[in-house]
Each structure stands twice: as structure tokens, then as C-alpha cells.
Amino acid sequence: MVRExxxxxxxxxxxxxxxxxxxxxxxxxxxxxxxLRWRHPLxxxxxxxxxxxxxxxxxxxxxxxxxxxxxxxxxxxSWPEHMMVAVNFSPRQLATPHAAHEILGALDSxxxxxxxxxxxxxxxxxxxRHAADTLHILHNEGIRIALDDFGAGFASFSALSELPLxxxxxxxxxxxxxxxxxxxxxRAFMVMESIADIASRLGLDSIAEGVETAExxxxxxxxxxxxxxxxYFGKPLPASSIVTPV
Numbered sequence: 001m002v003r004e005x006x007x008x009x010x011x012x013x014x015x016x017x018x019x020x021x022x023x024x025x026x027x028x029x030x031x032x033x034x035x036l037r038w039r040h041p042l043x044x045x046x047x048x049x050x051x052x053x054x055x056x057x058x059x060x061x062x063x064x065x066x067x068x069x070x071x072x073x074x075x076x077x078s079w080p081e082h083m084m085v086a087v088n089f090s091p092r093q094l095a096t097p098h099a100a101h102e103i104l105g106a107l108d109s110x111x112x113x114x115x116x117x118x119x120x121x122x123x124x125x126x127x128x129r130h131a132a133d134t135l136h137i138l139h140n141e142g143i144r145i146a147l148d149d150f151g152a153g154f155a156s157f158s159a160l161s162e163l164p165l166x167x168x169x170x171x172x173x174x175x176x177x178x179x180x181x182x183x184x185x186x187r188a189f190m191v192m193e194s195i196a197d198i199a200s201r202l203g204l205d206s207i208a209e210g211v212e213t214a215e216x217x218x219x220x221x222x223x224x225x226x227x228x229x230x231x232y233f234g235k236p237l238p239a240s241s242i243v244t245p246v
Contacts (some may be wrong), residue, residue, distance in 0.1 A: 002060065016071050018238070024217065034088070087120065089103075091121070095134070114141055196224035211233060217233075
């Protein structure tokens with residue numbers, strides 16, 4: 001796997017798809033999340049969960065992440081400046097000593113407005129001082145920070161006060177649980193409502209992930225979430241297939 005990942009990096013086999021993040025009140029697309037995929041010459045399209053662990057353990061996630069960022073900047077260069085792009089960064093990449101310099105350098109060389117970029121990091125990724133320091137530097141430069149997969153079982157509420165956050169993304173498992181019948185669904189709804197309320201009190205936008213049906217959309221809106229993301233609003237597509245509003 002590691003050998004093939006090195007080949008994939010050299011041969012530019014990685015590609016990026018984009019999924020809309022939608023305002024639940026206006027139905028307007030506010031931003032897109034950039035999602036990395038590996039186009040293997042024999043096995044076809046490979047999802048991140050099938051190669052990310054090897055990329056992390058080998059350290060290849062660092063050059064892969066920078067190559068992905070270069071692709072994202074190039075592919076979204078013609079988008080209107082107000083259309084934001086959420087980019088996932090590896091915990092290991094954020095924790096490297098020069099992470100902030102490398103990310104800012106890539107954005108500067110591509111002339112990508114810093115206000116367009118949202119750095120997404122999972123809760124598990126924010127575990128070290130170096131990663132937190134990187135996030136503070138990026139935030140001070142005008143880049144928005146999103147905490148991903150909140151409520152997936154690894155929640156650290158201390159992160160809400162310690163990190164420079166702008167967005168709280170609620171894990172898809174909670175979105176699906178809210179639609180369950182009976183007491184389980186009611187309890188899940190109260191949890192989501194509480195998370196959305198905490199986000200609002202902290203001045204953060206809340207995004208519910210995994211919105212796949214009209215029922216999901218209605219439930220997360222009723223719980224007080226600001227935005228939604230999932231197949232109900234749109235599947236991940238290549239940049240060439242996306243028409244952004246002016």
C-alpha cells in the first residue's frame with residue numbers, strides 16, 4: 001500500500017470532489033467541502049478510509065495533503081471569492097513544525113484568498129500543542145477553522161474554548177439517530193439541539209452532516225442547525241461539474 005501511495009503521489013493519481021454545504025433557511029450553497037479520492041489504475045476510485053491509515057503511518061499524508069491543496073486552489077481559482085472551500089487536513093500534517101508556513105505559502109503562490117478557505121480538522125486530530133498552534137496561526141491570517149465529526153464519540157468540550165473555531169460540524173451518526181422512532185430519536189434530537197445551541201452561544205456556525213432525506217433536513221433545521229451537508233443537497237462532484245453562483 002505504501003509503495004502504491006508513493007506511485008500515486010508521483011503519478012498524480014489523487015483527485016478532489018466537492019460536496020455542497022447549504023444554509024438550511026435560505027437553501028443557498030455557502031461552501032463546498034473538498035473530498036480527496038484516489039484513482040487507482042487497477043482498482044478504480046478508492047475512498048479515503050481505505051488508504052488514509054497507511055498514508056498517516058508512513059508520513060505520506062503530508063505531501064499528499066499539500067498536493068491536494070494545490071489541486072483545490074487551481075480548481076477553484078475561477079469561483080467567486082465569497083464561495084468558500086472546506087479542506088480537510090491531517091492531524092499529522094498540522095502538527096509538523098512548518099505546517100502553517102507551507103499551507104499559507106501554497107495559498108499565496110496560487111493567489112487564493114485566505115477568506116475562502118476553511119480548514120477542517122477532526123476532534124481526534126486536535127490533540128497536540130503543535131496542531132493547535134498551527135490552527136491559531138492560520139486563524140489569525142483570516143482562515144476559518146471547522147471542528148469535524150463532533151458528537152462521534154470523541155468529543156472534547158475543552159476544544160470549544162481552547163481552539164480558534166468558527167464552525168462546528170455535527171457527525172452524521174447523530175443526524176441519522178434523530179430520525180429513529182420513539183425515545184431514541186427524541187433523545188438524539190435533544191442532544192443535537194443542545195450542540196446547536198452551544199455552537200450558537202459561542203458564535204459558531206453549526207453544520208449537520210449526513211443529511212440524506214427531506215426528513216433529515218427538516219429535523220436538523222428544527223434542532224437549530226445553521227447548515228446541512230449530505231446527499232439530499234448534492235453528491236460530491238468534480239470541480240468541472242459545478243456551476244457556482246456569481
